[in-house]
Amino acid sequence: MTGFTETGNGAVPQVKTVLDFKDQLGTLRARSGIARNQYKLNPGLYCVGSPTPESPVLVTANYKLSFDALRKELTDLAVWILVIDTRGINVWCAAGKGTFSANEIALQVQRAGLEKIVSHRELILPQFAASGVAAYQLKKKCGFKAIFGPLRAKDIPQFLQNSNKADEKMRTVTFSFSERLVLVPVEIVLVWKFFVLITVISFAISGIGQEIYSLQTMLTRGLVAGGATFSAIFAGALLMPILLPWLPGRQFWFKGAVVGAFSGLAYVLTIMTGAGIVEKAGIWFWIVAASSYMAMNFTGATPFTSLSGVEKEMRKGLPAQLICTIAGLCLWITAPFLG
């Protein structure tokens, strides 16, 4: 915050368009999944620069990451920013859940006394809000007309310059290399509890052998199994998103299985050089299964998978993953009795 702008309805906080160290740190924490669910700001009216009653009003969510992504693109502009309460969820997800709605916008318009602050009756909404906001209803609810702005905040200056017109490119969603890469840490952090649980279980079953149970084998074999789970997560949650457009097939479970097959091969050929073929096969099946599962879960992070499509692929993916897991488990447990 840099100060206040006086208006026809009291003072409105003015925010910077440059993110400072604390903002960057917050972005890092949210992106890594550490403090992602509590990264909010207070709903209400803010501004950048020194807007007048004629200045445009941009609407956004009260997820701090969304707010920061917006304001850092507004350098040298003078605009109002109406932050609505989406419970700290980003614009698109909140629109999908129904919290970024015409009702909520109307409520915040009223609370901010917007009609006393601006002379026009227009709100610029992110295009991503369209799943949750019916533009034709907003006018009835608060007297303000909804205009859908571009998808990405970085296009806002040009959108405003073109008298509120967005071209095709501004309206088309993308999923570039960097857009995929920033999503990886959260995917990994979300599964760490399962990773710990599975590693404990795999240590426990790795000790079973001809001597009934051996702590020595538990440690050596458990480490191999734990490493395999780790490399499966690496394959399914990092390699798969990076390689997404070049992997064969359309379905994510299949793409993940392909990456897992290669990663599994690399793992058994480099880490398990002294092991027998049955043991190697067991680990390979497990890496394929776990990588496929991780990749399937990445559907939720992409901007192009439909719910119907995901349901369809899960009907094939889950049984395939289950069969591979059981095969891997059987091979891993029987291996010590064969040698």
Next chain:
Amino acid sequence: MKDFRYIDGAAILTLNKEACIGCGMCVTVCPHRIFALQDKKAKIVDLNACMECGACATNCPTEAIFVNPDNGCGCASMIINSWISKVRGKQVNVCSC
């Protein structure tokens, strides 16, 4: 998004041409550019690119568009979580976004 195609024939999206008044809102809001205006009516030009986000249906003033109304995004972990919550019989936050 021509680089990214998902499963063909999966998405549920229909357009009732009779009810369409050609306002063009669906053309504006679709993040995958599925609609076009032709002879003052909307037309689906790329059905398989649909991700069922629902923006078009929400913004259609005459309810001429139908999209899979099962709320939520196309997300495997959300589907699994909702199964788990059904089995356990209690409401949990099924979405992690």
